[in-house]
Amino acid sequence: MSDVSDSFLDRIIQLHRDLGIPDSYRDACKLPLYIEPDDLVDTEPDYYQRPQKLTRAAHEAWLSMSQAARLDGLNLLLISAFRGLDYQRDLIEKKLAQGQQITDILKVIAAPGYSEHHSGRAVDLSTDNCRALEVEFEKTPAYQWLNKRARGFGFTLSFPEDNPYGITYEPWHWCFQV
Ligand SMILES: [Zn+2]
Numbered sequence: 001m002s003d004v005s006d007s008f009l010d011r012i013i014q015l016h017r018d019l020g021i022p023d024s025y026r027d028a029c030k031l032p033l034y035i036e037p038d039d040l041v042d043t044e045p046d047y048y049q050r051p052q053k054l055t056r057a058a059h060e061a062w063l064s065m066s067q068a069a070r071l072d073g074l075n076l077l078l079i080s081a082f083r084g085l086d087y088q089r090d091l092i093e094k095k096l097a098q099g100q101q102i103t104d105i106l107k108v109i110a111a112p113g114y115s116e117h118h119s120g121r122a123v124d125l126s127t128d129n130c131r132a133l134e135v136e137f138e139k140t141p142a143y144q145w146l147n148k149r150a151r152g153f154g155f156t157l158s159f160p161e162d163n164p165y166g167i168t169y170e171p172w173h174w175c176f177q178v
Helices: 006-019 024-028 056-071 085-097 102-108 135-139 141-153
Strands: 040-042 053-055 077-080 122-126 155-157 173-176
Touching: 006 024, 006 085, 040 056, 053 056, 056 141, 056 155, 056 173, 085 102, 122 141, 135 141, 141 155, 141 173
Parallel strands: none
Antiparallel strands: 040 053, 077 122, 122 173, 155 173
16 A cells, blocks of 8 residues: 555554564455544444544444434444554454464454554444354344445445455454445
């Protein structure tokens, strides 16, 4: 990407080295490099009462979509929205501390810089009576509703089964497309 500054790339490279992510990851990774946006606004707190942010446009689309779902009797719960580079590093460090190998971790978590959550347009969603970030979400009425209606609000499922990015299936992860 031509608009990635050298200092941003230097920061990414340093973060990856600190985590033991091989330099080859950046060439092999099919995900784009995301620059953190500068127009983030506060959303409602997430399910865990943590503050969350999205870009202004993604936030408006999210509000419209969650309200429409509620009118249809469904509760879409926000699990995670914008995540910065440092947050992504912390997620990976936690898994390393649990003894997991970096190659295994990178199958389920993007390296810092490559998570769609850096864009401020991605949301992880759940619903009542469903464990967060589990494939069982696809069995819920909320997921069926998203499948039919999310596109109308600008949200698409980023990582369906057998996606070209090599990321495991994530029925809970939806991204607002600008
Ligand atoms: Zn996600």
